[in-house]
Amino acid sequence: MIKIGIVGYGTIGKRVADAVLLQDDMQLMGITANSFNYKISLAYKKKIPVFNLKNNINDFKAHGIELAGNINDLIKQSDIIVDCSPKPYGKENKERYYLPLKKKAIFQGGEKKDVADISFVAQCNYNDSIGKDYIRVVSCNTTGLSRTLNALDREFGVVRARATLIRRAADPGDVKKGPLNSIIPSFELPSHHGPDVRTVLYGMEVFTTAVVVPTTLMHMHNLNVVLKKKAEVEEVVNLFKRTERVKVIPKNQKIDSTAQIMEYAKDLHRIRGDIMEICVWEQGIGNYNGELFFPQAVHQEADVIPENIDAIRAAMGFKDAVKSIKKTNNSLGIN
Amino acid sequence: MIKIGIVGYGTIGKRVADAVLLQDDMQLMGITANSFNYKISLAYKKKIPVFNLKNNINDFKAHGIELAGNINDLIKQSDIIVDCSPKPYGKENKERYYLPLKKKAIFQGGEKKDVADISFVAQCNYNDSIGKDYIRVVSCNTTGLSRTLNALDREFGVVRARATLIRRAADPGDVKKGPLNSIIPSFELPSHHGPDVRTVLYGMEVFTTAVVVPTTLMHMHNLNVVLKKKAEVEEVVNLFKRTERVKVIPKNQKIDSTAQIMEYAKDLHRIRGDIMEICVWEQGIGNYNGELFFPQAVHQEADVIPENIDAIRAAMGFKDAVKSIKKTNNSLGIN
Structure with missing residues (x-):
């Protein structure tokens, strides 16, 4: 089981989280949140561990959410991070957290291409991405x-x-x-x-x-x-x-x-x-x-979601592109 | 002075009317109206003669508008008609009125090209359009x-x-x-x-x-x-x-x-x-x-207006394209 942490829980992050939950080879270790909003509340009800990004524990407490730790705790528990922050926070997070903690990460297409070792669309260049530490799913x-x-x-x-x-x-x-x-x-x-x-x-x-x-x-x-x-x-x-x-x-x-x-x-x-x-x-x-x-x-909110799932497998060294794509598609109802 | 009748007083018709009023070589003989609306009222206040298209005199009377006659009267008084009806009424009007009354007419780009002898954009093919009976200003x-x-x-x-x-x-x-x-x-x-x-x-x-x-x-x-x-x-x-x-x-x-x-x-x-x-x-x-x-x-409502003015001159045999274009531009504030 690949242990996955998701940093950023907006339009893309919440969708990647749901997609990860549907994979039989992945475990969602948690998400990070800047501050409370209804999406965090929905995640918490689904038993997804919530980690805080900023030091605002009371904001979450006031809404009945018990935090599982901070971003560093999430990163340490995870094999790989899917960074779904708005640009350019992916790059900032890489320098501040992922590099020092030697953690693999997937970034989104809002980031510049040099944030990662390779840019990624599964059916185009999965094979070139196998084992890479930093992969950017394009926009x-x-x-x-x-x-x-x-x-x-x-x-x-x-x-x-x-x-x-x-x-x-x-x-x-x-x-x-x-x-x-x-x-x-x-x-x-x-x-x-x-x-x-x-x-x-x-x-x-x-x-x-x-x-x-x-x-x-x-x-x-x-x-x-x-x-x-x-x-x-x-x-x-x-x-x-x-x-x-x-x-x-x-x-x-x-x-x-x-x-x-x-x-x-x-x-x-x-x-x-x-x-x-x-x-x-x-x-x-x-x-x-x-x-x-x-x-x-x-569909701007959705087409990159299966790519994030495949990018995780590629980064973790799963070698069969076709198998990963089929597996992702089946899990997400893409025929 | 070229005597001009305008059939149809909507988005294009009302603008062509205003443009004709600004030409020193043209006289606006009137417009036609299907039924009463505020635009007809504004035209009437500007002393533009209103001719009825359908037999609904009472509708106009009720709004204080004294009609100058019907469409046949307008056509007979005019040297040329600018037909600004919605498609495909231009073609219908041609067969019903302009051909039997042997009257020149300008049509709009919503009509099919075969409504006219030539399609028209002044700076492209004014010279080919000189003296033509039926000219279509393209969309x-x-x-x-x-x-x-x-x-x-x-x-x-x-x-x-x-x-x-x-x-x-x-x-x-x-x-x-x-x-x-x-x-x-x-x-x-x-x-x-x-x-x-x-x-x-x-x-x-x-x-x-x-x-x-x-x-x-x-x-x-x-x-x-x-x-x-x-x-x-x-x-x-x-x-x-x-x-x-x-x-x-x-x-x-x-x-x-x-x-x-x-x-x-x-x-x-x-x-x-x-x-x-x-x-x-x-x-x-x-x-x-x-x-x-x-x-x-x-600007879909406006760019064809100067073309209608030039098309009138071309149809009436005015031979200098450059002079017509300049004249139209000056009158309309196009620099």
Whole structure:
């Protein structure tokens, strides 16, 4: 059993914790909390040990939560830490805690790539990550681009990929961010996602631009890919159908927008209504002059969760990528 | 003086009417109305003659509006009609009224291209449109793409253009449409805008995809263009600065989103806060591997208004495109 500590219990941390609890080769040693909030209370009711990050024991006591110790105690009890802090606290935590205590750790994609020995998407570069002390699971958007581009590259060869990312403005529970009624272009050229894809798909010729739009539900990517080998639309559909963690949304299902995908995930009774697969609309796949076009949607809160589970196994030296991916998928209800 | 009748007094019709009133070579003979609403009342107060489209005289009488006649009366008094009906009523009106009465007409971009003898963007193909009986001003998005692509093509030559359109969901006054919190991909490949650009930029190699997002303010386009001649970013900026009806939004002005452009237009005291120019963000223009990238914003309610004015002159045989464009721009405060 791999003993796991989770530092940071927000959007990603709470999901990684639930995913760890579903693994038969992992044991959740606990989570850390900055201060009390309802999420800590829910975790405590599930018997997840809570460790404090700051010295505010009374805040927890006042809400009936008995702490199991502080962050150092959690780290010492664990074989590996999954750091789910908001950027750039992952890097700070590494220098302050994980390095001095010689503890392995997984970081999230908000951190810069140099926080870790390697950046990670299971189906792209699991094998390169085996036994690494510090692994960075790339961001939701980078994970989404990497999954489909990796599949296309292995099957047909990618000459160049161009993507426009239409980014959701905030997560559904985030009531502080905007915009409410505006489109905000990114002036970063390329947006950071393109270079980030190359941290897991080495040398991929990919260029991305991005805009932010007033929605909370999912990111969308409009992709335009030139392939080495000619690919008929049907071949691409079949490739994506058999690609791990990619879901082809068939025609005529009335799942024609990000909101409808989220509703569909709820109807599937997925935990929290999450959809961990990258969703490609079959109806939007098309060829023009040797260029492949397709639209995909990314559930920003969820797609990296299975990657965190696989990254744990890779860091701990589990050598079979395919087996880890299947095991994770089965445990999380990804078919 | 060219005598002009306007059929349809909605988002576009009311703006074309105001623009016609500002031309020293045009006379507004009146507008048509389906039924009473506040816009008709405002027009009536401005002494614009109101003609009824349907037989509902009492509806207008009840609101104190004395009708000047019916649509046939307006058409007979006018040299040319600007049809601003929602699609597909332009085509219906043509068959029912303009053809039998042998009257010239301008149509809007919602109509199919075969409604007219030619599709129109002044700076692209004014000369081809001179003396034509039926001219279709292309849609707001097509106008936006055509203005910048035409400039690039004339200066550097366009090998191919790719654009992702991030479309506003509804106009600000439209309270019935969605989505509120979703991104809706278009499954049309290409979206109709690409082929529509070719109705004014003949043979242009352009392919567009589109999504709809929950905002009302402006459309946005993310463009990726391969040019025949290499163009430095500064050359592109200078080209757009001297291109008619294109506005370069400079860096460091805090005009970094569609909402801020709309606020800027209000601060310029533009009528209705309209911005008729296609806005290109200087900061977003960049080159990568021989491809030019830039983001532009389109005020969907306004950019086609000067085109309607020029289309009237072209249809009526005014032969100097440059003079018409300058005249229109000066009258409308476009610098």
